[in-house]
Amino acid sequence: MLKNKLKYIICASMALLLLCLGACAPSDGKGKYEFDDEGKKSKGIVLNDIEEYTVVRGDLCSDEEKKALVTFRETVMKNLGITLPALTDWIGEGQEEREKEILIGKTNRKESIELMQDLGYNDFAIKKIGSKLVIVGGSGTATISAVEYFIENYVDIFQSTLSYPAEGYKYTKDYLISSITIDGTPITEYKLYATDPDINLTEIQTALSDSVAGAYVEIAEEIKQFTKYIIFDRTGLNESRYGTKLEDDGNLYVYGSYHSFNAAVEYFTGPYFEELANAKKTKNIDITWHDDKTLEYNKKQIYSKDSLLSLLKKVYEDRDSIMLGETVSGSQAMPSYTIDNFYEATGKLPAIIGIDLAGYGLQLSSIDALDLSRAVCELVEYVAEGGIITATAHFENPTGNWTLGDKSKGSLGGDEKWQELITEGTELNTKFKEELALYASFLTVMKENGVPIIWRPLHNMNTDSFWYGISQGESKAKADQQKQLWIYIYNYFAASGLDNLIWVYSPSAIGDDVLYSYPGDEYVDIVGCSWVTNDKKELTGDKKPYLTLTEGTKKSGAITEFGLASDSPLLANTREEQASRFSGEDIVSLLTSLRSEGYTFSYILLKNGTSSITWLGGGMTLAEDEMILTLDETAPLLFGE
Numbered sequence: 001m002l003k004n005k006l007k008y009i010i011c012a013s014m015a016l017l018l019l020c021l022g023a024c025a026p027s028d029g030k031g032k033y034e035f036d037d038e039g040k041k042s043k044g045i046v047l048n049d050i051e052e053y054t055v056v057r058g059d060l061c062s063d064e065e066k067k068a069l070v071t072f073r074e075t076v077m078k079n080l081g082i083t084l085p086a087l088t089d090w091i092g093e094g095q096e097e098r099e100k101e102i103l104i105g106k107t108n109r110k111e112s113i114e115l116m117q118d119l120g121y122n123d124f125a126i127k128k129i130g131s132k133l134v135i136v137g138g139s140g141t142a143t144i145s146a147v148e149y150f151i152e153n154y155v156d157i158f159q160s161t162l163s164y165p166a167e168g169y170k171y172t173k174d175y176l177i178s179s180i181t182i183d184g185t186p187i188t189e190y191k192l193y194a195t196d197p198d199i200n201l202t203e204i205q206t207a208l209s210d211s212v213a214g215a216y217v218e219i220a221e222e223i224k225q226f227t228k229y230i231i232f233d234r235t236g237l238n239e240s241r242y243g244t245k246l247e248d249d250g251n252l253y254v255y256g257s258y259h260s261f262n263a264a265v266e267y268f269t270g271p272y273f274e275e276l277a278n279a280k281k282t283k284n285i286d287i288t289w290h291d292d293k294t295l296e297y298n299k300k301q302i303y304s305k306d307s308l309l310s311l312l313k314k315v316y317e318d319r320d321s322i323m324l325g326e327t328v329s330g331s332q333a334m335p336s337y338t339i340d341n342f343y344e345a346t347g348k349l350p351a352i353i354g355i356d357l358a359g360y361g362l363q364l365s366s367i368d369a370l371d372l373s374r375a376v377c378e379l380v381e382y383v384a385e386g387g388i389i390t391a392t393a394h395f396e397n398p399t400g401n402w403t404l405g406d407k408s409k410g411s412l413g414g415d416e417k418w419q420e421l422i423t424e425g426t427e428l429n430t431k432f433k434e435e436l437a438l439y440a441s442f443l444t445v446m447k448e449n450g451v452p453i454i455w456r457p458l459h460n461m462n463t464d465s466f467w468y469g470i471s472q473g474e475s476k477a478k479a480d481q482q483k484q485l486w487i488y489i490y491n492y493f494a495a496s497g498l499d500n501l502i503w504v505y506s507p508s509a510i511g512d513d514v515l516y517s518y519p520g521d522e523y524v525d526i527v528g529c530s531w532v533t534n535d536k537k538e539l540t541g542d543k544k545p546y547l548t549l550t551e552g553t554k555k556s557g558a559i560t561e562f563g564l565a566s567d568s569p570l571l572a573n574t575r576e577e578q579a580s581r582f583s584g585e586d587i588v589s590l591l592t593s594l595r596s597e598g599y600t601f602s603y604i605l606l607k608n609g610t611s612s613i614t615w616l617g618g619g620m621t622l623a624e625d626e627m628i629l630t631l632d633e634t635a636p637l638l639f640g641e
Contacts, residue, residue, distance in 0.1 A: 044154050044163030047133065051082055053100045058107045059088040064140025065105035068147040072104060072135070079157045102133045105143040112136055120175055120214020126150055127168030139209065139216055145171075177213040177273045178283040182252055185228060187213070190252070191220035193229045196370050199261075204232065207269035230254065234261030235369040237445045239380040240299040244268060246289045256297070258374040259381070263297035300384035303638040305452035305500055308388065311637050312454075312502070312526055315629065316556035316602040319595055323629045324622065325352030325388070327561070329608035332363050332371060335378040338608065339387075345612075345619035346584075348630035352388040352454075354561070354605050355379070357439050359407055360394050364438050380449045386635020389446075390454035390504070390560070390605060393439050397467035398431040409465075411472040418481040422488045436489065440496040447500040455501040456560055457489055458482070460530050462511035470512055482517035490523045504528055506560040507549070509538045514545045515552050526602065527553050528560035534568045536590055540597065547599070559604040562587075563611030575615055584618030588625045595627065 047053075057069045069086060077083050089107040091097055103112045111129040119125060119138035124146035126135050135150055137143035149171070154163040180187040187208075192201045201219045209216045220229060233255045236242070242256030242264035256264035272293065276285050315321050328338045335353060342350045357364050362375060379389055394408035398421065402410040412418060420428045446453055461482050464471030468485060471477075486505075493501065502525045507514040509529040518524070529546045531539055539546050539559075550557040564571040570582040591604070606613055613619040623630055635641075 043166045045128075045166050046161045046163050047128075049100070050076070050080065050084075050162050053084060053102050053133070054098050055084050055086045055104060056089055056098075056101045056107055056109070057086070057104050059090040061088075061105050061107075062140035065143050068135075068140070068143045069104045071144070072102070072147050072151070075151050075155060076162065079155055080160050080162060100131050102135065104135055104147065105140065106136065109134075120173060121209035121216045122173040122214055123171060124149070125168065125170040126154075126165055127170075128164045133164055138214060173214060175214045176211060176270070176283075177277060177285050179285070180213050180215055180273070181286045182228070182230075183246065183250065183288055184286060185250075187215050187217055187230075190228045190230050191218050193220045193223060193231050195231065195233045195235060199232050199234065201232065204265060204269060212269060212273055232261075232265065234258055234264075235373045236260065237373055237376050237448075239377045239449050240296045241294065242267070242297055243292065243294040244272060245292045246287060252287065257377050258370065259377040260297040263295075267293075267295065300380055300450070301639075302380075302383055302450035303386070303452075305502065307638050307640070308452050308454075309502060309525065311634065312558075312602040313556050314637070315634075316558075316600055319598075319600045320627055321629055322591060322601045322627055323351035323388070323603035323634055324606075325350040325354065325390075325603060326606040326612055327354035327356070327608045328361060329612060331359070331361070332367055333361075334371070334375055335382060338612075339378075339382065341612070341614045342619075345614045345617075346623035346630070347620055348623040348632065349385070350387065351629050351631050351634045352390060352603050352605060353382065354390045354392070357391060357393040357442055358395065358435075362442075364442055365435075376445060376449065379446070380451060383451050386631050386638050388454065388603075388634070388638075389451065390456055391443070392456040392459055393435075394466065395432075395458070395468065396435055398428045398435075399467070402467065408467065410467045411469075412467050412477075413472065414475065415478070415481070418477070418485070422484055433492070436492050440493055440498060443493070443498050443501065444496065447498060452500045452502060454504055454526070455493075456504045456506050456528075458486055458517075459506040459560065460508040460511065461486075461517045462507040462514060465508070470516060479516050483519045486517065486519040487523055490519070502526060504558070504560060505549075505553075505555075506530055507545070508532070509545045511545075514543075514549045518553065521553065521555075524553065524555060526558065527555045528558035528602075530561040531559050532561070532563050532565050532607070533570070534565045536570070536586075539594065539599075556602050557600075558602040561607055562604050563607030563609075571610060575617060578610075578615060579617045583616045584613055584620075584622030586618070587616075587622055588618075588628075591627060 055069055055073055057065055073084055073086060089109060097109065101109070103109055106112060106116060109132065111132040111134050114129065115125045115127055115134045115136055121139045122142050124137035124142045126146060135146050137146045154165070156163070182190060192205055194201050205217060205219060217230065223229065228250050230252045233253055234257065236255050236257035239257050239259055242260040245253045245255065247253060254264050254268045273285060276291060277283050315323055326338055326342050328335050330337065335355070338353060339350060355361050383389060396407040397410045399410070399412060399417065402408070412421065417428065420426045421432055423429055443453060458468055460466060461468060462470050468482065469477070470482070490503065503523060504526045505518060505524045506528045509531040514529065527549050529539065529549060546557060564582060572578040572581045609615065613622065622628060
């Protein structure tokens with residue numbers, strides 16, 4: 001007796017709970033129901049012949065729809081004691097569909113197709129059409145909601161009956177947009193595609209279906225012909241720019257840089273459509289090229305080229321100061337790698353970093369588009385903080401006659417090769433201009449981001465280090481030939497609109513006459529020496545190359561590259577041993593000695609690898625010396641603070 005009373009109390013409580021649930025919207029609580037003409041929820045009509053029905057799902061239905069069918073059958077079995085047969089909607093040859101069916105989810109039956117019209121992703125509907133009871137959602141997930149709602153409201157566990165809404169029942173979620181087409185094509189005929197596999201298309205898909213328009217857009221893993229796509233691309237080269245663009249190929253692009261792409265996604269999955277609805281004064285949106293959007297996210301404030309020139313001159317004229325920096329380490333390594341390592345070794349950020357556009361650095365001819373975007377973004381961010389960038393390029397030997405497996409080495413050849421190199425339309429010239437165009441393109445990107453660059457082409461021209469050097473095998477390059485090559489590059493970049501460059505002429509301290517190839521004051525802004533040392537005396541030897549260079553040109557000067565020669569006794573095999581041979585502390589002593597002899601420099605740029613401050617050690621002593629300027633000291637000067 002007690003057990004029967006307890007069972008009755010539990011059942012009554014469950015009924016009350018189900019009644020409350022039935023009066024509520026689905027879990028999100030956002031949406032609207034369609035009611036009958038009296039403003040009341042549709043009355044239920046008992047399906048007295050339930051035993052004669054078959055439950056049907058789509059033959060190729062989703063896992064969610066399979067789950068919805070199982071849930072429905074199990075509920076009927078447990079509460080009505082009836083086991084309904086279940087089939088798919090496939091009809092074999094000579095077969096006919098059954099007259100009495102309960103259709104769960106999307107099927108090929110005309111009743112399902114009729115009721116699914118205009119259902120958004122989260123919408124669902126319940127209706128008896130003829131002898132078919134249709135329970136369907138705009139998606140598999142919505143079909144589950146439809147079945148759950150049906151069970152809560154139309155399965156009577158006390159009377160053991162199953163009913164259906166007399167006038168039918170429909171739930172419609174409130175979406176930002178009613179419908180979306182792209183140049184007349186429904187958005188559901190498009191597919192989502194990402195240029196980078198790390199982009200989470202599922203979240204974008206959910207946003208479009210769950211809140212924007214209730215439209216389910218499939219995800220594609222590759223681009224195929226005759227299919228239209230919404231392409232998400234984060235390889236942009238303008239650090240702050242993002243937006244949307246409908247291209248001539250019919251694809252809609254949602255784009256941004258490595259830094260701004262998240263803002264592009266956030267914009268596309270909300271504000272973009274809200275703005276379109278307000279502008280077009282309708283929630284039925286057709287996107288055309290007129291709706292292209294270009295926006296900016298957290299645009300950086302960059303100092304000017306004139307400010308940088310002024311700082312270089314100011315520091316050069318101050319004998320007690322020198323800016324410190326380092327070359328970015330490794331092939332296609334990101335700038336942040338070197339900046340972070342420099343900070344770890346010194347406790348300071350470098351005032352200047354060096355990049356190579358060719359084989360010793362970014363390798364622009366082969367770098368991945370996403371890595372290039374990331375590198376550009378990191379460089380812009382660094383400059384926005386007050387950092388300075390100097391760039392060079394280990395030009396590839398256009399003859400193909402390189403040595404030691406290094407495309408930047410070898411020789412060019414005799415007089416006719418030098419002339420061919422700068423003669424428009426020749427084979428060598430065409431090859432060389434392809435490389436120039438590549439570098440000009442990158443430097444143009446930096447210009448468009450507002451970044452001035454200290455540009456150091458044809459470095460070490462007074463040595464045999466590279467194919468354009470003074471030593472051409474058994475012969476010697478003529479000074480005019482090297483000068484003409486410099487001027488050719490200068491004019492090519494000028495014609496490309498590259499007015500963001502500070503040109504630095506940078507011969508080697510251990511080579512021949514440092515002024516041998518000097519192209520003229522009008523083609524050079526500052527000068528400097530590359531100094532790869534064996535015994536720390538090269539800069540102050542008999543030739544006094546640095547003073548010859550600065551006094552002979554009256555330009556501000558710098559140590560454009562500093563490191564230990566691979567065969568130098570100053571270089572150790574381990575970091576632990578290196579401290580006893582040559583470290584950051586020795587750099588301080590070296591610069592102090594040079595200062596006492598009247599030398600002055602704008603900056604010193606350490607090489608990477610075994611010449612980096614990470615390898616050398618003594619970084620704290622170096623960075624904290626009173627003459628050394630790091631980013632925290634130079635940034636206010638650049639921004640005029």
